[in-house]
Each structure stands twice: as structure tokens, then as C-alpha cells.
Amino acid sequence: MKLETLLLEKRSNIVTHWLDLIFETYPPDAQRFFKSRADRFDNPVGRTITEETEKLFDQLLRGDEAGLENISPALENIIRIRATQDFTPSQAIGFIFLLKRSIREVLKKEMDHKDILEDRLRFESRIDDLALTAFDIYMKYREKLYEIKADQAKKQVSGLLRQKGLICEVPEWRPIS
Amino acid sequence: MADVPKPKELVKIRHSPPFLTGWMNTPTEIKQGIACYAGKPKNLEYVGLPNPREWSPFDADWKLPPNWKKIILDGLRERLEKFRSLKIFMDICVRCGACADKCHFFIGGGDPKNMPVLRAELLRSVYRKEYTTAGKIMGAFAGARELTEDVLKEWWSYFFQCTECRRCSVFCPYGIDTAEITIIGRELLNLIGLNTDWISAPVANCYRTGNHLGIQPHAYKDMIDFFLDDIEDITGIRLEPSFNRKGAEILFITPSGDVFADPGTYTCMGYLMLFHYLESMGLDITWSTYASEGGNFGYFTSHEMAKRLNAKMYAEAKRLGVRWILGGECGHMWRVVNQYMDTFNGPADFLEEPVSPITGTKFENAKSTKMVHIIEFTADLIKNNKLKLDPSRNDNLKITFHDSCNPARGMGLLDEPRYVIQNTCKYFYEMPENTIREQTFCCGSGAGLNAGEDMELRMRGGMPRANAVKYVHEKYDVNMLATICAIDRAVLPDLMKYWVPEVDVTGVHELVANALILEGEKKRTTDLRGEPLPGMEDMDEEEGAEQTEGAEA
Ligand code: SF4
Numbered sequence: 001m002k003l004e005t006l007l008l009e010k011r012s013n014i015v016t017h018w019l020d021l022i023f024e025t026y027p028p029d030a031q032r033f034f035k036s037r038a039d040r041f042d043n044p045v046g047r048t049i050t051e052e053t054e055k056l057f058d059q060l061l062r063g064d065e066a067g068l069e070n071i072s073p074a075l076e077n078i079i080r081i082r083a084t085q086d087f088t089p090s091q092a093i094g095f096i097f098l099l100k101r102s103i104r105e106v107l108k109k110e111m112d113h114k115d116i117l118e119d120r121l122r123f124e125s126r127i128d129d130l131a132l133t134a135f136d137i138y139m140k141y142r143e144k145l146y147e148i149k150a151d152q153a154k155k156q157v158s159g160l161l162r163q164k165g166l167i168c169e170v171p172e173w174r175p176i177s
Numbered sequence: 178m179a180d181v182p183k184p185k186e187l188v189k190i191r192h193s194p195p196f197l198t199g200w201m202n203t204p205t206e207i208k209q210g211i212a213c214y215a216g217k218p219k220n221l222e223y224v225g226l227p228n229p230r231e232w233s234p235f236d237a238d239w240k241l242p243p244n245w246k247k248i249i250l251d252g253l254r255e256r257l258e259k260f261r262s263l264k265i266f267m268d269i270c271v272r273c274g275a276c277a278d279k280c281h282f283f284i285g286g287g288d289p290k291n292m293p294v295l296r297a298e299l300l301r302s303v304y305r306k307e308y309t310t311a312g313k314i315m316g317a318f319a320g321a322r323e324l325t326e327d328v329l330k331e332w333w334s335y336f337f338q339c340t341e342c343r344r345c346s347v348f349c350p351y352g353i354d355t356a357e358i359t360i361i362g363r364e365l366l367n368l369i370g371l372n373t374d375w376i377s378a379p380v381a382n383c384y385r386t387g388n389h390l391g392i393q394p395h396a397y398k399d400m401i402d403f404f405l406d407d408i409e410d411i412t413g414i415r416l417e418p419s420f421n422r423k424g425a426e427i428l429f430i431t432p433s434g435d436v437f438a439d440p441g442t443y444t445c446m447g448y449l450m451l452f453h454y455l456e457s458m459g460l461d462i463t464w465s466t467y468a469s470e471g472g473n474f475g476y477f478t479s480h481e482m483a484k485r486l487n488a489k490m491y492a493e494a495k496r497l498g499v500r501w502i503l504g505g506e507c508g509h510m511w512r513v514v515n516q517y518m519d520t521f522n523g524p525a526d527f528l529e530e531p532v533s534p535i536t537g538t539k540f541e542n543a544k545s546t547k548m549v550h551i552i553e554f555t556a557d558l559i560k561n562n563k564l565k566l567d568p569s570r571n572d573n574l575k576i577t578f579h580d581s582c583n584p585a586r587g588m589g590l591l592d593e594p595r596y597v598i599q600n601t602c603k604y605f606y607e608m609p610e611n612t613i614r615e616q617t618f619c620c621g622s623g624a625g626l627n628a629g630e631d632m633e634l635r636m637r638g639g640m641p642r643a644n645a646v647k648y649v650h651e652k653y654d655v656n657m658l659a660t661i662c663a664i665d666r667a668v669l670p671d672l673m674k675y676w677v678p679e680v681d682v683t684g685v686h687e688l689v690a691n692a693l694i695l696e697g698e699k700k701r702t703t704d705l706r707g708e709p710l711p712g713m714e715d716m717d718e719e720e721g722a723e724q725t726e727g728a729e730a
């Protein structure tokens with residue numbers, strides 16, 4: 001039996017478990033909320049992660065050119081969110097590797113079968129590639145954050161006004177004691 | 178405020194807390210990207226705020242006064258007596274959790290202490306310990322805890338992670354307004370010099386010069402002169418607004434952001450053009466270089482500071498001898514005007530009940546404050562057919578409207594902006610209903626959180642808003658987000674850059690002025706931003722390109 005067939009058969013279990021593991025990276029109250037059925041506007045983080053993770057899995061499974069091309073938008077939509085949340089860089093993108101764990105746990109029995117060993121290595125290296133892409137995307141959004149921050153600093157300086165000497169800030173000032 | 182819960186709804190309320198476990202033991206980390214910088218001593222000294230000193234929230238030592246605890250507890254006691262609402266809010270929360278998932282900071286970030294109920298618990302736990310018998314005896318079992326330095330740091334962190342937007346209060350069956358708890362929390366913190374630079378600097382500038390940036394009167398006028406040059410280029414008409422003119426009928430006050438920051442500047446050009454249009458019809462209006470700020474960052478400091486900064490509006494109206502005040506597109510400015518100004522600095526019986534000189538409409542809702550929001554004023558003009566408009570000039574815009582928290586939830590300005598947009602633009606698309614009107618999602622940067630250093634906080638807090646914009650962008654190709662708040666105009670462009678870069682931000686009066694046909698104007702080829710009007714794209718390729726570049730720079 002091929003690994004791909006197994007993954008397809010157990011798709012729903014694997015994805016659900018992967019999602020559970022991803023949501024476990026959040027505090028319990030947040031987990032409960034993100035996993036709730038509130039709609040995509042009331043619960044945008046939860047719904048986005050859920051939908052995009054499903055897409056990620058399917059595209060990873062396809063493994064062809066088109067699948068890989070479509071991976072980026074799904075990955076971006078998740079990472080763009082996590083890049084603004086309380087995570088270190090490794091935590092922010094580490095959710096990718098949780099797929100390995102999900103597969104291992106769901107396909108516990110089948111996993112060690114020597115017939116699928118090669119498939120398994122191939123699939124896992126696809127996950128590793130995904131993690132590398134994730135890292136690039138994470139950096140892209142962190143840079144974007146800093147860019148916006150820097151622009152904000154420029155706005156604070158308010159070039160035109162300062163240049164023309166139009167601003168008068170509060171001076172160093174001491175009350176007469 | 179939410180309605181009183183119906184019996185059926187009350188049954189649905191679970192009286193056992195479904196969450197709130199272990200939060201008291203979760204230590205607070207003051208993080209870069211989330212926390213704002215501390216206020217500078219010179220700015221505190223200038224307005225007489227306590228404990229001015231160099232300090233940083235990222236250091237362990239916050240340089241508190243030795244008797245800080247007494248100051249806070251005395252301050253809390255005083256406020257419990259003074260504000261009945263605070264006492265009630267402290268006592269009646271049943272921790273049902275209806276508000277828990279309604280705060281944009283929790284929705285976008287997932288930090289449980291940003292659930293409104295928990296934000297309020299930060300203060301409530303200390304209140305229980307100090308002022309309730311159960312709390313005194315049973316301590317943590319009754320949800321009570323001692324006020325320690327760590328608790329204080331937690332207060333500072335989370336009261337400056339609340340935009341005072343009041344979305345949570347809409348969903349609370351008891352109408353508990355966590356924004357008011359935040360307001361009091363910040364007021365207490367300010368008693369011992371715990372504040373943020375992005376709030377205290379504007380407060381000091383506003384107190385000294387009259388506006389957040391410290392633009393002096395001549396500079397304020399110079400900026401407006403630059404706008405007049407631009408308007409002349411676009412329309413061929415030189416406008417002649419008046420400043421500080423005694424005896425004018427109406428005084429116009431707008432947030433200073435409209436004068437110094439894009440894209441607010443285009444909205445400001447919009448006001449100027451509208452006033453010019455109405456002049457021949459009898460509008461007699463003046464700008465003020467003294468009351469040159471509508472916004473009020475004092476409101477993010479303490480009630481007292483809000484009152485002091487607000488006072489200049491009536492003072493200037495009195496000095497100039499006007500009959501009433503017209504106010505520009507702003508958010509929290511209107512919360513202060515609408516809910517506090519009358520008791521802060523009123524009654525303004527030297528002013529008259531506002532009447533539109535063009536339509537004769539009496540603005541009865543402003544009977545007491547004598548101050549009218551320009552969006553109502555303009556909606557009334559359109560309703561009475563007083564404006565000649567060519568909406569096709571806005572045909573390259575597909576607009577959606579962001580209800581700013583304060584005008585929407587604070588004063589019910591829901592339909593007027595939509596009415597104005599729909600009469601000046603052809604393409605208008607609403608965001609989903611659970612994200613607009615009373616339920617609108619905050620920009621994530623209000624109440625003084627629009628600094629640069631807390632960008633992660635702003636981006637995650639604005640995520641639910643941006644998510645709804647993204648939806649209408651993908652579905653209807655929306656490319657412009659309209660709003661009637663100066664803070665929004667300053668912060669939403671950043672939010673869009675991160676989440677939906679295809680969408681830009683505009684004030685509503687920019688749209689009005691684009692559509693407005695001025696008497697004797699030349700054929701317009703560009704909009705107020707210098708970008709080609711629909712159908713004019715090939716007029717002069719080179720010139721058009723140059724202008725677009727100029728607008729972006
Ligand atoms: S503030 Fe209101 S909605 Fe929130 S937990 Fe308390 S009672 Fe429930």
C-alpha cells in the first residue's frame with residue numbers, strides 16, 4: 001500500500017489532529033474560541049487557520065507543480081497572522097512540523113511498515129521544504145511590519161512641517177520652584 | 178448600551194465562569210511590539226502630571242513613588258464614590274463570558290487577558306480584596322488579590338491594550354462598559370506617572386500650542402495655504418477661507434491630523450471646497466488657529482485632562498462670538514463632545530441652538546452642546562438638494578465604509594455617512610453585518626494606541642476589521658475604505674498595507690469634494706490626490722504619471 005493512499009483515506013483524521021495540535025500552540029481560552037464554530041468574520045483567526053490548513057494538506061498531498069504553487073497563498077494567510085501574535089519565530093512556523101506528528105500518531109500502526117518507508121521519507125522531506133518556504137514568508141511579513149513601523153516613525157517626524165520649521169514642540173522645561 | 182436582558186436570555190447566561198482559570202498566576206511580560214514607550218518627563222511636567230521621570234516599561238524598575246499603593250487605592254476609593262457606573266460595573270458582572278470573544282485584540286491575538294471580562298477582572302480583583310468582605314476574607318477563592326507591583330504592571334500592560342471601543346459592551350447583557358473600566362484604570366495609573374509617550378506628548382503639545390503636533394498658528398495657516406494651491410491647480414479656483422474671524426456665525430474645529438497627515442489632508446481640502454461652495458448661499462464660517470485640534474488625548478489620560486483640553490473649544494467660540502460650532506470628521510473627539518463636553522465645560526448658553534444657514538434645519542440633537550458633526554451637516558445639504566454633484570468623478574473607486582467606534586457606538590452616526598457616500602459615489606459595498614454599524618470592529622489603534630512601537634499589537638487588533646475589508650475586496654473588488662475619523666485615516670493605511678495592500682483609505686469629505694461641482698471651475702482632470710479622473714487617464718500620459726508619483730511620495 002502506498003503512503004499517499006493512506007493519507008487520503010485518513011485525510012480527515014490527520015487534518016483534524018494537525019489542527020488540534022496547531023491550536024494547542026495558543027492558551028486554552030483562545031483554543032476554545034479559535035476552534036468554535038463562530039463564522040469567518042467573528043472568528044477570523046480560527047476560520048482562516050482551519051480552512052488554509054486543509055488546503056495545505058491537500059496541496060502537499062498532490063505534490064505536483066500546481067499543488068506546490070498553490071501552497072504559498074495558503075501558507076501566507078496563516079503565517080501573516082502568526083507573525084503578529086505572541087510567538088517566537090520558531091513557534092510561529094513550527095506548526096508545519098506538527099503535521100509529521102499528526103501523521104505519525106494517526107497512522108501509528110501503518111507507519112513502520114517497510115513498504116511505505118520510502119514514501120514516508122519523500123513526504124516528510126516535502127514537509128521540510130514547506131517549512132523552509134514558511135520561514136521565507138515569515139521573514140517577509142516581519143519585514144513588512146518593520147517597514148510599516150519605520151514609515152510611522154517618518155510620519156511622526158512629519159517631514160514637510162519640520163523642514164519648513166512649522167512645528168514647535170514643548171521645550172525642555174522646569175517649573176520655577 | 179445593550180438592552181436589559183429578556184428572561185429567556187437570562188436563562189442562557191451561565192453563572193459559573195467557563196474560563197478564567199489560572200489567569201492570576203500567569204505572569205505578565207512587557208513586550209516590544211506590544212507595549213508603548215513611556216511618557217517623557219518634560220511633557221508630564223508641562224501639564225503638571227505626577228511623577229515625571231525618565232523610565233521605561235521594559236526595565237524592571239518603574240521608578241514608582243514610595244507610597245504608590247496608597248495613591249492608587251485612595252484614587253480607586255475616590256472614583257468608586259464619584260462614578261456610580263464604576264461601582265456597578267465592579268459588582269454586577271456575572272462572568273457569563275458573552276463579551277469574552279468580542280474584543281478585537283483577543284479575536285486577532287488570542288491573549289486571554291484581552292478578553293474584556295478579564296481586562297475588567299484586573300481591576301475588579303483588587304476592588305474585591307480591598308472593598309468586599311468576601312474578598313478580604315477569602316482572597317483568591319473569591320477572585321480577590323492584593324495590589325502588588327506585578328499587578329500594577331499587568332494593569333498598565335492591558336489597559337494600554339484596550340482601544341476603549343465599547344464593542345464588548347454591545348454584547349454584555351448588563352451593559353457593562355469595559356471601556357469605562359479602562360478609562361478609570363488609566364486614570365489611576367496616571368496618578369503615579371504610568372502613561373505612554375504617544376499620549377502624553379500630544380497632551381502637552383495640545384495644552385501648549387493647541388494641537389497634538391505643536392503646529393503654531395502661522396504654520397497651521399501655511400499648511401492650509403498649501404492646500405489652497407493644490408485646489409487651485411485642480412479646479413482653477415482660489416479659495417479664501419477665514420481664520421480667527423470675530424463675528425462669524427459658525428466656528429469650524431477639526432482634528433489636526435486633517436491638516437498635517439495624508440490622507441486626512443485630502444479630507445481637509447474637501448471641507449475647504451464645501452465651505453467655499455456654500456459661501457454664496459449664506460455660509461459664514463471661520464477656522465481657528467487656536468482651537469486647532471478636535472481630538473482630545475487628554476481623554477486617554479484622565480477625565481480632568483480631557484476637560485482641560487476640551488475647554489478651548491467653547492473658549493474660542495466665546496472669544497470669536499460665533500453662534501455655534503461645526504466639527505470635522507473625527508472619532509473620539511465626538512465621544513468627548515457628545516458625552517462629556519456639556520458637563521465638563523457647559524452649559525454653553527452664550528451659543529445658540531445650531532441651525533443650518535443653508536437649509537434651515539435645526540440640529541436638535543446638538544441643542545445642548547451646540548456642536549454639529551459635519552457628516553450630519555452635509556447629509557442634510559444633500560437631502561435638501563443643495564449640492565450639485567457629479568458622482569461619476571468617483572467612478573474609479575469601489576468603496577466600503579468603516580464605522581468608526583465612537584461616531585457609531587458613541588453617538589449613532591450610522592446612516593448619515595452612508596447616505597453621503599451613496600450620493601457622491603456610484604460603487605458602494607457594505608462589509609458583512611457582524612462587522613459594521615453597532616458591531617463594527619475597531620481599527621485596533623484607537624485611544625492613543627496609534628504609536629509606531631506597538632505595531633504587532635495594532636496589526637493583530639485590526640485583523641478582524643481588515644479581514645472584513647479583504648472579503649469585500651475579493652468579492653466586489655473594493656479598493657477604497659472610507660471613514661469619518663482622523664485616527665482611522667492615520668492608522669488604517671498601515672493596517673491595509675499589512676493585510677489588504679490593494680485597498681486605500683479616504684475620508685468622506687474627500688469624496689464629496691471630488692464630486693462637488695464648483696461654480697466657475699475649470700474642467701477637472703484629476704481628483705484631489707492628483708490622480709486622473711475616470712476617463713482622463715490618457716489625457717496627458719506624462720503629466721498624469723508625474724502627478725501620481727508626487728501623490729505617493
Ligand atoms: S462584562 Fe457582561 S458580558 Fe462580560 S462576563 Fe461580565 S456580565 Fe458577562
Ligand code: SF4
Nearest residue numbers: 280339340342343345
Ligand atoms: S472596549 Fe474594545 S478594546 Fe476595550 S475590552 Fe472592550 S472590545 Fe476590547
